[in-house]
Amino acid sequence: xxxxxxxxxxxxxxxxxxxxxxxxxxxxxxxxxxxxxxxxxxxxxxxxxxxxxxxxxxxxxxxxxxxxxxxxxxxxxxxxxxxxxxxxxxxxxxxxxxxxxxxxxxxxxxxxxxxxxxxxxxxxxxxxxxxxxxxxxxxxxxxxxxxxxxxxxxxxxxxxxxxxxxxxxxxxxxxxxxxxxxxxxxxxxxxxxxxxxxxxxxxxx
Numbered sequence: 001x002x003x004x005x006x007x008x009x010x011x012x013x014x015x016x017x018x019x020x021x022x023x024x025x026x027x028x029x030x031x032x033x034x035x036x037x038x039x040x041x042x043x044x045x046x047x048x049x050x051x052x053x054x055x056x057x058x059x060x061x062x063x064x065x066x067x068x069x070x071x072x073x074x075x076x077x078x079x080x081x082x083x084x085x086x087x088x089x090x091x092x093x094x095x096x097x098x099x100x101x102x103x104x105x106x107x108x109x110x111x112x113x114x115x116x117x118x119x120x121x122x123x124x125x126x127x128x129x130x131x132x133x134x135x136x137x138x139x140x141x142x143x144x145x146x147x148x149x150x151x152x153x154x155x156x157x158x159x160x161x162x163x164x165x166x167x168x169x170x171x172x173x174x175x176x177x178x179x180x181x182x183x184x185x186x187x188x189x190x191x192x193x194x195x196x197x198x199x200x201x202x203x204x205x
Contacts, residue, residue, distance in 0.1 A: 010137040014103045017135075027099040030054040034109040042110065044118040045084045051102060052087055055094055066090055088121050095129035108138035115142070119149035126153065166196040 017029045030051040034042055056062055069090070073082060082090075102122075110118060126132055136146065146154060170192060177183060 010105050017101050028058050029101045031103040034106040036109040039111050048087045088124055091125050092128035095132045099131040101133050103135045105137050107136050108142045123149045163196045
């Protein structure tokens, strides 16, 4: 199952899963957060490589195939990283024997052509890893891509904050201001009038 949402509240879901796993839950959690500011460093190979490292770190013993693969790459002159196909195969094998939640936040920040490659790789992993659950977040415009590559496996939830939610949040932040004298009633009213509309527009884009 894949859950798509356009809410920054995804951190709550991920934190809850991590807390349950650390509290003795019989599953593993691996996470990746996309950031467009460093999109050149966030290729499908790097993304899945980071997820593989997190999963392997939680194992009592690193599988021999992974050890051998890294040894082979180390012997190459100048060193060479694993290929995407190799990482996908390793994740298929490692995840096939354990319940795992893979969380990828802000997928829409991934470069479009790389995002398609990543979704295709995730599809291949899910095909071989029935105990793996995928949690994705992103803005609505990538819905079609997700449906194309993960057809029949998606459960979609769209979340948009209400104006009242935004106002409550702003007021709570203003109440913690360490320089309250810098804020008069007029400025606070302007903030509460303008900011909620701007935030709503951002979530609709």
